[in-house]
Amino acid sequence: MQLYNKLSAAERAELIEKAGKERLTISFYQYAHIANPQILRDHLFITWNKLEVLGRIYVATEGINAQLSVPAENFLAFKKHLDSIDFLKDIRLNIAIEQDNMSFLKLKVKVRHKIVADGLNxxxxxxxxxxxxxxxxxxxxxxxxxxxxxxxxxxxxxxxxxxxxxxxxxxxxxxxxxxxxxxxxxxxxxxxxxxxxxxxxxxxxxxxxxxxxxxxxxxxxxxxxxxxxxxxQVDAEGLENKFIGKNFVFDHRRAERISDDIIANCHQCGKPCDTHVNCANEACHLLFIQCEECAKEMQNCCSTHCAEVNSLPKEEQKALRKGKGNSNDIFKKGRSEVLKYKKNLRG
Known part of the structure; x- marks a missing residue:
């Protein structure tokens, strides 16, 4: 019985494109007391894999946290399954404002100590x-x-x-x-x-x-x-929108446009920009804000060093990374000494 994803992101992307099905990006969470998260985890994976669900789901003794996508044609079956689980019956589902069939490319259901890392007792x-x-x-x-x-x-x-x-x-x-x-x-x-x-x-x-x-x-x-x-609710009820800029999201889209306001700046040249990217150098992978002009000039990298590394043949890049593990930058979010225009820089 298959209990884990077996396809790479590239293979899944190709299948999604060939299928031509519209997908819905959805998120939900629920705090609840779960006696055996592993049993629930396996049950969710088996059922959702059949429904072609993709996403990142964490299950813990304190509840569930899910960000996923599902083919629109399977949504009712997916919702019926949620309703069959006592603590998930009639749960509120946050459906993304901007849809993208490639928002998730793998199904990952993991058992964690907590559904959100918070450092709390x-x-x-x-x-x-x-x-x-x-x-x-x-x-x-x-x-x-x-x-x-x-x-x-x-x-x-x-x-x-x-x-x-x-x-x-x-x-x-x-x-x-x-x-x-x-x-x-x-x-x-x-x-x-x-x-x-x-x-x-x-x-x-x-x-x-x-x-x-x-x-x-x-x-x-x-x-x-x-x-x-x-x-x-703002859109459905015609309410005044009090949010400015983009809403950051944790999938391949990285953000949803909420208002036309651009309140951030490119971290490399300082011009108005709110597009998050990851450094193309796989040994770095730093998340930062980069405009189109800087992306072209810096070859989608955060620094000249990373651009130089990224221009090397793939095998040479792998050789440089071998035995070193990832740079600490891979865990940073917009904080690095190479980002000249990052506000409140802390290194």
């Missing part, structure tokens, strides 16, 4: 004791209140290309880093201020809201379904 607080969920209109109303502090719970490279107007955007590399910063900044206002949070799809805010309630905050709110669900 969850035994110290109840993760289900979450804050108040806000729909788009409620969110717009409360962030207009001067007694509200709006916080972006995403990382620096996400908020750099797009965020809500007036939001606090911590210059952090991880979700865990932002928790302590926000608590310290608002420690004198745990009783009186509205703490309103948002993230991409809601999963980080869900954990953060429970954490801040545990820390004594009395008025804790989160944007239900995150930015993705917000835009769905």
């Amino acid at each position: 969850d035994d110290a607080f109840d993760v289900t004791n979450k804050g108040v969920h806000l729909k788009a209109q409620e969110f717009n109303d409360i962030i207009a209140d001067p007694n509200t502090v709006l916080v972006d719970m995403r990382n620096h490279y996400e908020s750099e290309i797009g965020h809500f107007k007036g939001a606090v955007t911590p210059d952090v590399d991880t979700f865990r880093d932002s928790l302590d910063i926000i608590e310290e900044d608002l420690k004198e206002h745990k009783e009186d201020k509205n703490l309103v949070m948002y993230c991409t799809g809601g999963i980080r805010c869900e954990k953060a809201s429970a954490y801040y309630k545990h820390k004594g905050f009395k008025k804790v709110y989160q944007l239900e379904g995150g930015i993705i669900n917000y835009m769905r």
Whole structure:
């Protein structure tokens, strides 16, 4: 019985193109108590593989976090399967604003310690004791209140290309880093201020809201379904859009255009740009913002060194990488001494 993906990304891309089927990019999460994540993981893979689901799914004792794509013609069968699982019945599905048949090229269902790496001791607080969920209109109303502090719970490279107007955007590399910063900044206002949070799809805010309630905050709110669900409601209900720029997403698209505003800059020349790329040098793979002109000049690389390496024959590149492992840059997101125009550079 097949329990793991056996095709390469290139092979899968070719099959998708030949099939000519429209695919839907979807994300969802659910905190729940799962006794045996491995059994659930195998069940999901077997069922979803038959439905041609592709994506990245994490299962843990605390729940599930899924970003995936499914052929539109299989969506109802996929939804029926979700509804057959008690804690996933009628779950909210965030359907991408911009669709791309190549958003995911493999099916990866993995058992993890947590569905979101957060560095928290969850035994110290109840993760289900979450804050108040806000729909788009409620969110717009409360962030207009001067007694509200709006916080972006995403990382620096996400908020750099797009965020809500007036939001606090911590210059952090991880979700865990932002928790302590926000608590310290608002420690004198745990009783009186509205703490309103948002993230991409809601999963980080869900954990953060429970954490801040545990820390004594009395008025804790989160944007239900995150930015993705917000835009769905804005479009459907004709509401005012308070988000500017792009919404960073964790698939091959890298971002969805929300407004025409370009609030970021090319990290190499400084001109207005909000296109994230990965350095073409496989030993680097640094994520950064690059305009078309710099991409051409730098051969899709972050530095002249990487461009020189990337111009070598593939076998020579492999020989250079052999035994060295990946550069630390592969784990960085827009932070490197070679990026001249990166704001708040920390190396």
